[in-house]
Amino acid sequence: xxxxxxxxxxxxxxxxxxxxxxxxxxxxxxxxxxxxxxxxxxxxxxxxxxxxxxxxxxxxxxxxxxxxxxxxxxxxxxxxxxxxxxxxxxxxxxxxxxxxxxxxxxxxxxxxxxxxxxxxxxxxxxxxxxxxxxxxxxxxxxxxxxxxxxxxxxxxxxxxxxxxxxxxxxxxxxxxxxxxxxxxxxxxxxxxxxxxxxxxxxxxxxxxxxxx
Numbered sequence: 001x002x003x004x005x006x007x008x009x010x011x012x013x014x015x016x017x018x019x020x021x022x023x024x025x026x027x028x029x030x031x032x033x034x035x036x037x038x039x040x041x042x043x044x045x046x047x048x049x050x051x052x053x054x055x056x057x058x059x060x061x062x063x064x065x066x067x068x069x070x071x072x073x074x075x076x077x078x079x080x081x082x083x084x085x086x087x088x089x090x091x092x093x094x095x096x097x098x099x100x101x102x103x104x105x106x107x108x109x110x111x112x113x114x115x116x117x118x119x120x121x122x123x124x125x126x127x128x129x130x131x132x133x134x135x136x137x138x139x140x141x142x143x144x145x146x147x148x149x150x151x152x153x154x155x156x157x158x159x160x161x162x163x164x165x166x167x168x169x170x171x172x173x174x175x176x177x178x179x180x181x182x183x184x185x186x187x188x189x190x191x192x193x194x195x196x197x198x199x200x201x202x203x204x205x206x207x208x209x210x211x212x
Contacts, residue, residue, distance in 0.1 A: 086134050
């Protein structure tokens with residue numbers, strides 16, 4: 001066993017397992033199997049109406065960081081640079097441990113995103129896109145895994161947007177299998193909904209009027 005820079009003890013699990021065991025900063029042993037069981041148990045806890053605890057401790061597991069990397073790396077823009085040269089190139093456990101150390105000690109700071117504009121399908125307008133650094137993508141990816149474990153079980157089955165294994169294609173499949181026809185079909189597109197001029201006044205008004 002060895003002590004990593006992030007305060008973890010790592011080594012082969014007794015019995016010859018190739019996966020690393022993890023002893024977190026509180027000295028509690030968490031094997032990869034126990035981490036997976038903990039994530040799986042969140043669904044049952046939600047059904048029982050119980051409070052979900054220990055999420056930050058789960059963030060300290062290199063297993064989740066490896067999974068976040070595995071989901072981000074195949075994306076077309078995975079190696080696209082943000083405001084600096086920090087990309088997913090050269091991913092390693094040492095890098096993961098460095099990120100975990102900064103997250104666990106509260107010293108991690110997100111980097112500003114690089115704003116780029118990409119053409120919309122009609123070719124007439126540009127869509128603003130923020131490109132974060134690779135480290136920021138990894139931190140967000142780990143948080144996303146935890147949030148999915150919490151909220152996926154309680155999302156409406158009719159919701160298909162921006163969810164794992166769901167898309168406009170799955171929505172169309174449901175429509176094809178269940179709809180018998182409609183009298184009206186409304187297609188709504190709120191123009192510039194996320195533009196600064198659209199939502200900043202609303203945020204300002206809420207901040208000004210909120211109690212306390």
